Each structure stands twice: as C-alpha cells, then as structure tokens.
Amino acid sequence: MDPFKRGVKNVLRNSTRSVAVIIILSLAVGLSLVMVVARQSVDQKISSIKSSVGNTITIAPAGFSNFSSLNNDLTTSQLSKIKNVDHVTSLSESLSDRLTTIGSSQPSFGFNSNSSNSTNQTSLTSPVTINLNNVRRHFFNASGSSAPTNFSLPITIIGTNNPYQVNQSTISITEGKIINGSSDNNNVIVSTSMASKNSLKVGSNFKAFNSTLNVVGIFKTTTKALGNTIVVPLSTLERLTSQSGAVTSAIATVDTSNNLSSTTSAIKKILGSNADVQNSQQQANATIQPLQSVKTIAVTSLIGSLIAGAIIIFLIMLLLVRERKREIGVLKALGASNVKVIKQFTSEATTLTLLAAILGIIIGGLAAGPITSTLINNTRSNNSSPTSFVQRGALTRQAGGGFAGPRFFSGRGFGGSLRANLLNVHAEVGWSIILYGLAVAIIIAFIGSSLASYLIANVRPAEVLRSE
Amino acid sequence: MLKVENLTKTFKQGESNITAVSKIGFSIKDGQFVSIIGKSGSGKSTLLSLLGTLEKPSSGSIVIDGEDVTKMSEHELTNYRCKSIGFVFQSYNLIPNLTAIENVMLPLEFAGLGKGKRFERAKQLLDQVEIVEDKQTRRPTRLSGGEQQRVAIARALANKPKLILADEPTGNLDSQTGKKIFDLLHNLARSENTTIVAVTHDLSIAGKTDKVFKITDGKLKA
Numbered sequence: 001m002d003p004f005k006r007g008v009k010n011v012l013r014n015s016t017r018s019v020a021v022i023i024i025l026s027l028a029v030g031l032s033l034v035m036v037v038a039r040q041s042v043d044q045k046i047s048s049i050k051s052s053v054g055n056t057i058t059i060a061p062a063g064f065s066n067f068s069s070l071n072n073d074l075t076t077s078q079l080s081k082i083k084n085v086d087h088v089t090s091l092s093e094s095l096s097d098r099l100t101t102i103g104s105s106q107p108s109f110g111f112n113s114n115s116s117n118s119t120n121q122t123s124l125t126s127p128v129t130i131n132l133n134n135v136r137r138h139f140f141n142a143s144g145s146s147a148p149t150n151f152s153l154p155i156t157i158i159g160t161n162n163p164y165q166v167n168q169s170t171i172s173i174t175e176g177k178i179i180n181g182s183s184d185n186n187n188v189i190v191s192t193s194m195a196s197k198n199s200l201k202v203g204s205n206f207k208a209f210n211s212t213l214n215v216v217g218i219f220k221t222t223t224k225a226l227g228n229t230i231v232v233p234l235s236t237l238e239r240l241t242s243q244s245g246a247v248t249s250a251i252a253t254v255d256t257s258n259n260l261s262s263t264t265s266a267i268k269k270i271l272g273s274n275a276d277v278q279n280s281q282q283q284a285n286a287t288i289q290p291l292q293s294v295k296t297i298a299v300t301s302l303i304g305s306l307i308a309g310a311i312i313i314f315l316i317m318l319l320l321v322r323e324r325k326r327e328i329g330v331l332k333a334l335g336a337s338n339v340k341v342i343k344q345f346t347s348e349a350t351t352l353t354l355l356a357a358i359l360g361i362i363i364g365g366l367a368a369g370p371i372t373s374t375l376i377n378n379t380r381s382n383n384s385s386p387t388s389f390v391q392r393g394a395l396t397r398q399a400g401g402g403f404a405g406p407r408f409f410s411g412r413g414f415g416g417s418l419r420a421n422l423l424n425v426h427a428e429v430g431w432s433i434i435l436y437g438l439a440v441a442i443i444i445a446f447i448g449s450s451l452a453s454y455l456i457a458n459v460r461p462a463e464v465l466r467s468e
Numbered sequence: 469m470l471k472v473e474n475l476t477k478t479f480k481q482g483e484s485n486i487t488a489v490s491k492i493g494f495s496i497k498d499g500q501f502v503s504i505i506g507k508s509g510s511g512k513s514t515l516l517s518l519l520g521t522l523e524k525p526s527s528g529s530i531v532i533d534g535e536d537v538t539k540m541s542e543h544e545l546t547n548y549r550c551k552s553i554g555f556v557f558q559s560y561n562l563i564p565n566l567t568a569i570e571n572v573m574l575p576l577e578f579a580g581l582g583k584g585k586r587f588e589r590a591k592q593l594l595d596q597v598e599i600v601e602d603k604q605t606r607r608p609t610r611l612s613g614g615e616q617q618r619v620a621i622a623r624a625l626a627n628k629p630k631l632i633l634a635d636e637p638t639g640n641l642d643s644q645t646g647k648k649i650f651d652l653l654h655n656l657a658r659s660e661n662t663t664i665v666a667v668t669h670d671l672s673i674a675g676k677t678d679k680v681f682k683i684t685d686g687k688l689k690a
Contacts, residue, residue, distance in 0.1 A: 002577065006566070013565050330561045333522055334623070335550020335578040461549070462522040465513050465635060
C-alpha cells in the first residue's frame with residue numbers, strides 16, 4: 001500500500017470528522033464556484049450590453065425632468081450647431097407631450113400643466129392598465145385630493161423628424177405605412193396595443209388637441225412605454241401644441257464608436273450648461289453600474305471563500321499532525337522519508353478536498369442561478385439613481401404634471417430597456433466551471449497541507465519513544 | 469560488531485543542560501542478545517534512541533560494522549534505519565488502520581521492494597512468528613497484546629536488519645506471554661545472527677541474555 005492509498009484510507013479513519021470537514025469545505029468550494037459563475041455571467045452581460053449600445057448621443061434641455069416645466073427647450077440655433085459638429089451623421093429631433101383622455105380625472109400638483117388644458121385631450125384611452133390603489137395612495141391622497149374613479153393614464157404623443165427611431169427604440173410597422181417625419185400633416189402611427197385598446201385600424205380617425213388625426217400605420221409594441229405612445233411628424237406636434245420650433249430632445253448619431261467621446265465633448269462645449277448631453281456608452285455604463293458592483297462582490301467573496309477553505313483544511317491538517325505525531329515518528333523510525341510521510345498526509349488532504357469539491361460543484365450548480373439573480377436584484381435596487389434623466393425614462397417631455405413618473409414607466413426609453421436587460425443574466429455551470437472547482441480544491445489542499453508538511457518534516461523520529 | 473565510544477547526550481531544559489547519557493562506551497558482537505536495565509529516568513530510552521539513530525548524540529561515536537552512524541546525514545540515516553535497524557516497542561506502535569500484514573509490509577515498502585515480494589516476505593515473517601493466516605488480515609485492535617507484539621517483531625525483522633532495538637518488549641504483556649516473546653526474540657537472534665539490544669525492567673528476562681548493562685544516572689555499568 002503506497003502513501004497515496006494510505007492517505008485515502010486515512011480519510012475513513014474518523015468518518016464523522018471527515019464528513020463534517022467535507023460538508024464545511026464543500027460550502028467553501030460551492031460559494032467560490034457561485035462567485036465565479038456570477039462573475040462570468042455578469043462579465044458576459046456587460047460585454048453584451050456594451051456591444052449592443054449604438055453610436056448615439058442624447059441631448060435634452062438642462063434640468064429637464066418629470067415634474068418640471070422650465071420652458072427651456074432646445075433652440076433651432078443649438079440644433080444647427082450640433083448638426084455641423086464633426087462626425088455627426090444625423091440628428092433626430094423630437095418634441096413630446098401628454099394627452100389626457102376626455103372625461104378622465106387628473107390630479108393637480110400645482111405645476112403649470114399642459115395636459116390639464118382642455119386642448120391636451122384625446123378621444124383615445126391608454127392601453128396601459130395600472131393599479132388604481134397605488135395612484136390614489138401616492139398621488140391623490142398625498143395631495144389631499146379625493147381619489148377619482150374615472151382615472152386613465154395620460155398618453156404620450158411624440159413628434160419626431162425620424163419616426164423610425166422613437167426613444168431609441170426601432171419602430172417596426174406591422175400594418176399600413178410609416179409617417180413622413182419632415183411633413184406637416186395630421187397623419188399618425190399608433191402601437192398595436194393602442195390600436196387594439198381603441199379599436200383603431202389603418203384609416204381610422206381620432207381626436208387630439210381639438211383636431212382630427214388619421215391613423216396611417218400601426219407599429220409593433222415592444223415596451224409598455226412605447227405601447228402608450230402615438231407618433232406624429234415633428235412639425236405637426238409643434239403646430240398642434242402651438243410650440244413652433246420647440247424640441248425637447250435630440251439624438252445625434254456619430255459615424256463610429258471611436259468618435260463618440262470626442263463628439264460628446266464637442267456638443268457639450270457648444271451647449272454649455274444649457275443642455276444635458278450623454279452618449280450611449282455613458283448611458284450603458286450608468287446602467288451596468290450594478291453589474292460592476294456584483295463583479296466586485298463576486299471577486300471579494302471568491303477570495304474570502306478560498307481563504308476560508310484553506311484555513312479549514314490547514315486547521316484540520318494541523319489537528320491530524322498533532323494527533324498522529326507518534327505515528328509519524330513510527331513511520332520515520334521504520335525508514336520512511338519526510339517526502340513519503342508528507343505524500344501520505346497530502347493525499348489525505350487532497351482526498352478530503354476532492355470529495356468536498358464534488359459536493360461543492362453540485363451545491364454551486366444548484367445555487368449559482370438564484371444567488372446571481374439575488375445579487376443583481378439587490379445591487380440594482382441599492383444603486384438605482386434618481387439623477388439620470390435617461391434612467392428615469394425622461395426622453396419624453398412629461399412636463400405637464402406628469403405623474404407618469406418612474407413608478408409606472410420604470411422600463412421606458414433606452415436606459416429602461418437596458419435596465420430590463422440587466423435582469424436577464426444567465427448563470428450557467430459548464431465544464432470550465434467544474435474544472436475550476438477541481439482546481440480550487442487542489443489549491444485549497446495544497447495551501448492547507450503545506451504548513452502541515454512543514455510540521456511533519458519537523459517531527460523527530462524519537463517521538464516514537466516519548467511515551468514509552 | 470556494534471561499538472560505542474564516549475557517547476554523551478545532553479538536553480536543554482530551560483536554561484540548564486541535562487545529561488541523559490554520559491560518556492558511555494561498550495561493544496557487542498554480532499548475534500548477541502544484550503539487555504539494558506535501569507530505573508526510570510536513568511537514560512535507557514535515550515541510549516536506545518541514540519543506538520537506533522533516532523537522535524544524534526552530543527558527542528561520541530556509534531560504529532556498526534565499521535560505519536560511524538553519528539557522522540551520517542539525515543537522508544543517509546533514514547536509509548540506514550530502514551535497512552539495518554529494526555524496532556520493537558513496548559506499546560507495539562502498529563498503524564491502527566492497517567492490517568497486520570500491511571503493517572509488516574511498511575518497512576519493505578520504504579526499502580523499495582515490489583508489491584508482490586513485499587506481500588510474500590510479510591506473510592513468511594508472520595508465519596514465522598506464528599500469526600495464523602486468518603489473523604494476518606486483521607487490524608491491530610482485533611489482535612491480543614501478544615499477537616500485536618509478534619506482528620511488531622515480524623515488522624522489525626522485515627528488512628533483515630543487523631540490529632534490533634527493543635524498548636520494554638514485554639512491558640505490556642503478562643508474564644507467560646512475555647516469556648514467549650522473549651524466547652521468540654532469543655531464537656531469532658540465534659537463527660538470523662541478529663544483534664538484539666533490549667531495554668527491560670524484568671530482571672528474570674535480563675538474566676537470560678548474553679550480556680546485561682546496568683545504567684544509572686546516564687552512566688553504564690557492565
């Protein structure tokens with residue numbers, strides 16, 4: 001029986017202790033695997049998000065927010081300058097407003113609300129259904145108003161010169177045709193959900209701003225926010241709302257991602273403090289910030305679990321060496337070299353850790369998905385920042401007492417779609433992870449038994465006669 | 469021939485030095501059975517560990533068949549112990565999770581013998597010390613004290629050593645079994661021409677050996 005076999009056999013010498021050690025070690029190995037899986041999954045997701053963002057720069061008036069009405073729209077002069085910035089290939093301009101359903105009640109917050117005007121009304125009803133109790137609790141009761149029974153969510157109307165891209169979502173026409181963004185007529189496109197809710201078809205008419213608008217096309221609803229949107233040419237909305245030349249947001253497209261940063265700086269220089277300028281990479285970075293936190297947590301926990309595992313096996317080996325000091329003396333007295341005795345103890349430590357690794361891999365495989373999701377969810381909720389206008393989905397005007405804030409539209413817009421994407425992290429235990437688990441076990445065994453080896457080398461063979 | 473000259477071993481205890489063995493000298497011919505007697509703490513076990521190269525002396529020499537073992541390196545000593553010295557201990561010191569035959573195979577493995585030859589040799593030795601086949605595959609806890617000591621003797625003889633060192637080999641056995649173990653060692657010394665040095669308290673056993681050394685306060689009296 002060689003030293004390896006003796007080491008393996010020694011694992012069974014005290015089965016209760018061995019089982020306890022294996023369970024504790026397996027938790028350390030399992031946790032380290034979970035952290036590796038979480039890190040890998042998050043890395044993949046970050047790469048995927050970064051590669052999916054376009055070469056665009058979003059420009060909005062400074063201080064533009066859900067509950068303000070600062071009348072600080074982007075000016076024609078500013079937009080002309082932006083168009084002339086190097087590397088800007090196109091500029092999508094848009095104006096947004098809200099329409100309330102004729103006959104529905106709206107809360108008042110004391111703001112200068114366009115949507116409370118009688119002209120900002122439509123015959124349409126929002127396809128988005130919300131919990132009325134939340135509305136009452138958060139808005140009506142809070143302001144001392146009585147809760148209405150005929151409440152309907154306002155509808156967003158967007159006027160744009162680029163109807164193919166609305167709030168950085170690509171518009172896909174399912175029926176009819178797209179509107180001409182540079183025209184000034186009463187043609188509109190509506191979402192499939194809006195059409196369905198209001199029984200609209202291509203050729204149907206409805207009322208808005210005391211005018212009759214014609215549905216020329218129906219586009220696919222990709223998000224709830226987009227589903228609650230109707231799109232008209234920019235000039236049409238300016239005319240209907242009597243806001244000639246007004247633009248509430250613009251999206252500049254840059255030729256390549258390499259020029260994104262320099263072009264953003266150039267636009268910021270032109271607009272100064274009059275506008276908030278953020279490129280898609282910055283938006284993506286802000287969005288993936290929770291994932292970066294998860295990565296940090298994963299690495300810290302990985303190191304921690306490795307150290308814990310090494311300490312456990314080290315203490316066990318220390319205990320074994322102290323307990324078997326006399327046996328080591330016997331082996332040395334019989335002619336065993338230090339190397340042979342160390343081999344025996346190292347194989348014992350390796351057997352313990354490999355058994356723990358197998359159990360750890362199973363634990364890691366089962367726990368990787370739920371723990372990764374929990375980490376992302378917790379970190380995401382802790383990191384959600386109220387300062388980013390993109391994250392708040394504020395690409396639409398929402399100036400008129402818009403209580404359609406983040407609570408109802410948290411997934412709206414470009415930032416919103418990215419954030420929704422964050423939750424879709426796929427944690428998978430593949431062969432590489434299993435091999436990693438085994439490698440972790442060997443590292444733990446090596447670290448844990450190296451000091452034991454030192455102690456073994458220092459046991460004098462005369463120990464065998466100590467108690468004689 | 470075993471020749472010991474001016475052998476001294478001092479240990480540090482706190483700030484003072486304790487001399488366990490002081491300037492001991494003697495010689496033993498091949499095949500002789502020698503006993504060392506003395507009170508507890510007289511230095512018997514220290515002398516035995518020096519003779520067995522388990523510890524290095526502070527001064528003096530131990531020459532076995534013309535080789536001064538005190539001048540050997542640790543690596544050489546490990547090989548020397550493996551091939552030239554056999555140990556028999558009072559509490560047997562068998563490895564508890566190995567069977568009797570696996571215990572006897574241990575020194576053969578350390579000497580580099582092949583698996584098949586190890587098994588054959590171990591079996592032959594266990595037969596020689598009258599451990600029946602059924603008990604050869606038992607673990608030490610399932611053998612009596614006398615049987616365990618027989619296995620220990622078989623293990624000591626495994627590599628055909630020149631010298632067997634026995635520390636109180638009958639100390640844990642009843643007088644009848646002790647006598648049998650003594651006779652076994654005595655016969656082996658005769659048949660294998662092996663030198664045996666045994667530390668004992670039992671004067672009746674010591675009286676039957678070829679030579680008796682009495683050790684008092686680390687000093688030897690023949």
